[in-house]
């Protein structure tokens with residue numbers, strides 16, 4: 001138990017499951033008051049607010065409710081995201097719009113509604129959940145990769161726009177993280193256990209990333225420990241990108 005988030009109020013989108021749930025737990029363990037904004041916040045151990053990041057009214061109402069409950073807003077974790085598989089021939093325009101609406105515009109809507117509150121905070125930080133897919137050139141992930149590439153660019157642009165307001169903006173770029181999302185993908189395989197073993201074996205460390213490890217990186221980027229860090233992406237990928245050449 002640490003206290004680096006004592007007096008800090010935070011929201012976590014997509015905080016009811018997987019990486020977002022681990023982030024909410026980590027910030028709360030550090031003393032933060034946390035509100036979870038999610039399509040389905042029922043299972044969250046934290047103050048849950050139903051929110052769909054593709055709906056601007058829903059986002060504005062949820063941020064208002066969060067600030068009413070928390071009394072302030074210092075830290076915004078834009079983590080809600082959805083996946084997509086295939087090459088450019090796989091998904092139609094509607095699917096491209098649907099994924100960008102959640103993964104990219106979701107961050108825009110939540111940030112837009114949060115910025116007036118963050119400007120009042122002496123410790124304002126935004127952390128976006130990006131992905132190794134933004135820069136790795138993963139096969140059969142065209143749409144997802146493009147959306148996370150946009151998350152990376154958006155992070156850098158926002159960092160520049162708000163640096164003089166004292167608001168830091170960074171992102172984490174996880175590799176393959178063992179969450180319900182990955183569980184759903186494995187469950188669709190003929191032999192989920194064999195697929196899980198193969199997936200672990202493909203990782204540089206021989207195992208997937210733990211959601212708590214991503215949460216640790218997010219906690220660093222959200223805390224004053226990283227007070228001079230803005231406009232960066234922190235890889236939490238078991239070395240997948242950094243070690244690629246040595247493992248090849």
Ligand code: NAD
Nearest residue numbers: 014017018019038039052053080081131174176177179181
């Ligand atoms: P998950 O499916 O376990 O959790 C995602 C959460 O987001 C769910 O609680 C879901 O209800 C919520 N959500 C989805 N759409 C929403 C919407 N429109 N509005 C509000 N909430 C919404 O997924 P996860 O694996 O924890 O992934 C979380 C983030 O991490 C995503 O942005 C994903 O792209 C990113 N990521 C995941 C991995 C991985 O391997 N799991 C790797 C890199 C990046």
